[in-house]
Amino acid sequence: MPYRAPVAEFAFLLRHVVGFDRVSAQPAYAEATDDTVAALLTEAGRICDDVLAPLNRQGDLHPARLENGVVRTSPGYAAGYRAMADAGMTAITADPAYGGLGLPQTVAACINDMAGGACLALEMNPLMTQGQIEALSHHASDVIKALYLPKLISGAWCGTMNLTEPQAGSDVGALATKAMPNGDGTYAVTGQKIYISWGDTDFAENVVHLVLARLPDAPGGTKGISLFLVPKFIPDATGAPGVANSLKVVSLEHKLGLHGSPTCVMQYDGATGWLIGEESRGMAAMFTMMNNARLGVALHGVSIAEAATQAATEYAAQRKQGQPLVGGTGMIVDHADVRRMLMEMRAETFAARALALDLAVSIDLGHAGDGAEAARAAVLTPIAKAYGTEMGIKVANMGIQVHGGMGFIEDTGVAQFARDVRVAAIYEGTNGIQAMDLVGRKMADGGAAIHALIDAVAAEAQGDPMGAPVAAMAGQLRVATDAMLGMDLNDRFGGAVPYLMGFARVLGAIYHLRAAQSGGVRPMALARFYLDRLLPEAAGHFAQAGHGAKGLYDLSAEDLCA
Numbered sequence: 001m002p003y004r005a006p007v008a009e010f011a012f013l014l015r016h017v018v019g020f021d022r023v024s025a026q027p028a029y030a031e032a033t034d035d036t037v038a039a040l041l042t043e044a045g046r047i048c049d050d051v052l053a054p055l056n057r058q059g060d061l062h063p064a065r066l067e068n069g070v071v072r073t074s075p076g077y078a079a080g081y082r083a084m085a086d087a088g089m090t091a092i093t094a095d096p097a098y099g100g101l102g103l104p105q106t107v108a109a110c111i112n113d114m115a116g117g118a119c120l121a122l123e124m125n126p127l128m129t130q131g132q133i134e135a136l137s138h139h140a141s142d143v144i145k146a147l148y149l150p151k152l153i154s155g156a157w158c159g160t161m162n163l164t165e166p167q168a169g170s171d172v173g174a175l176a177t178k179a180m181p182n183g184d185g186t187y188a189v190t191g192q193k194i195y196i197s198w199g200d201t202d203f204a205e206n207v208v209h210l211v212l213a214r215l216p217d218a219p220g221g222t223k224g225i226s227l228f229l230v231p232k233f234i235p236d237a238t239g240a241p242g243v244a245n246s247l248k249v250v251s252l253e254h255k256l257g258l259h260g261s262p263t264c265v266m267q268y269d270g271a272t273g274w275l276i277g278e279e280s281r282g283m284a285a286m287f288t289m290m291n292n293a294r295l296g297v298a299l300h301g302v303s304i305a306e307a308a309t310q311a312a313t314e315y316a317a318q319r320k321q322g323q324p325l326v327g328g329t330g331m332i333v334d335h336a337d338v339r340r341m342l343m344e345m346r347a348e349t350f351a352a353r354a355l356a357l358d359l360a361v362s363i364d365l366g367h368a369g370d371g372a373e374a375a376r377a378a379v380l381t382p383i384a385k386a387y388g389t390e391m392g393i394k395v396a397n398m399g400i401q402v403h404g405g406m407g408f409i410e411d412t413g414v415a416q417f418a419r420d421v422r423v424a425a426i427y428e429g430t431n432g433i434q435a436m437d438l439v440g441r442k443m444a445d446g447g448a449a450i451h452a453l454i455d456a457v458a459a460e461a462q463g464d465p466m467g468a469p470v471a472a473m474a475g476q477l478r479v480a481t482d483a484m485l486g487m488d489l490n491d492r493f494g495g496a497v498p499y500l501m502g503f504a505r506v507l508g509a510i511y512h513l514r515a516a517q518s519g520g521v522r523p524m525a526l527a528r529f530y531l532d533r534l535l536p537e538a539a540g541h542f543a544q545a546g547h548g549a550k551g552l553y554d555l556s557a558e559d560l561c562a
Contacts (some may be wrong), residue, residue, distance in 0.1 A: 004049055013357055055119045189272075297424050300392065346534070469535060
């Protein structure tokens with residue numbers, strides 16, 4: 001089945017569920033009129049359907065490869081990338097002063113969602129560039145902005161971020177990459193970075209790396225880390241790519257999925273770099289890019305869930321097997337258990353997409369100066385990333401199950417969805433780290449921002465004819481939150497993941513309630529399904545969270561790992 005971008009669903013969500021009108025009413029986003037957004041989404045959807053979707057299988061069967069130090073990308077990827085760049089898909093939120101469109105993050109989120117569903121491996125390239133544009137816009141000098149932003153925004157150059165090292169994964173503070181001052185305002189960057197998505201390409205004029213490194217005599221841990229811009233080719237006096245920098249791709253990782261996206265081991269040998277932001281403040285600058293990427297990765301889960309659901313529903317409508325007890329078409333779509341899976345796939349995908357777009361709206365309103373919305377976005381970010389990716393994995397697996405034996409056969413393409421999405425729960429901060437962030441940093445205000453969100457959900461649910469179970473579960477969420485606040489940090493961490501997943505269930509319920517208010521047959525049916533069958537899971541999550549770390553250490557490390 002060919003992928004079809006769900007343009008109509010985005011229009012529905014923006015209008016009925018996430019309140020995008022609040023964003024378009026902001027003076028900073030006056031250009032984001034209904035007509036402009038509709039035209040952009042329609043054109044992006046056309047590119048996703050006609051150009052990107054046919055490349056998805058090509059990237060899986062013909063992965064990126066390294067030849068004589070040069071990355072050769074999958075067949076058709078160069079043309080696909082150029083189509084995205086020409087359509088402004090790297091320029092959506094960027095400053096118009098440098099060639100960007102200056103549109104809200106919410107619009108970019110819709111377009112990234114569609115592109116990821118069409119060809120996730122290729123979509124990761126402009127996503128990385130979008131994040132770098134955001135980081136440079138906030139932290140780079142005017143000279144760096146003037147030189148690099150127009151190239152990145154136009155898509156002529158691509159951007160990456162380099163955090164991880166062999167000995168420094170989630171513990172970024174353990175990195176060993178060094179940056180030595182050259183005495184002319186530049187630095188010599190030396191070290192090795194791993195897991196660098198799109199660390200090189202054969203279809204961009206230049207690849208610009210943001211690299212975390214430590215200056216001489218810098219303190220240990222994350223407080224001593226600085227951020228450096230290190231281009232593959234050093235721009236000459238005219239701004240064109242000049243001499244090659246002292247960096248190279250050592251190897252490409254052999255991965256479970258995302259074969260079309262080259263994941264590089266990068267080596268820097270005294271490569272020329274420029275400091276971005278202040279010395280020893282690199283993590284603050286990099287987090288600007290990472291928070292952008294966490295929304296993007298949440299949408300990776302949604303993208304794959306959408307593609308898997310489209311494939312599963314088409315297969316179920318055409319596959320005849322057995323005799324459904326309710327008659328109907330005679331196809332497997334009428335078997336009760338297949339219906340259960342398809343309804344769950346649709347309900348989960350809708351909830352996760354709504355959560356991601358709700359986060360994007362709060363990000364936009366926060367950028368427009370609303371401090372309460374900025375605090376709300378900070379709470380929603382780890383929930384959206386973790387729930388969106390866990391849901392993507394779940395829905396991709398259910399898609400295989402709907403296909404039965406054919407789902408296990410690579411020819412159908414549905415196994416690729418499960419392979420491609422699996423890493424989304426790991427990169428940009430594992431989902432466990434997202435949950436720890438939620439119950440740690442995001443509760444540092446005594447739970448004020450979280451309680452404000454819960455109060456808003458409860459009040460809205462109480463005013464809805466279908467909202468009684470949602471209001472009740474919001475009450476359980478409040479109790480679980482207060483219990484978390486009373487625990488020591490390790491107990492919080494022990495219950496963090498179930499707490500986050502229960503929180504996501506409650507948020508998903510409020511989005512389904514809003515959708516049902518539209519009066520449409522499908523939104524109403526999916527809302528009832530979610531409230532009856534999925535929302536009750538939150539009670540179990542909160543019960544688990546309440547145990548904290550109890551029982552987790554009843555076995556010694558030696559006994560557990562024997």
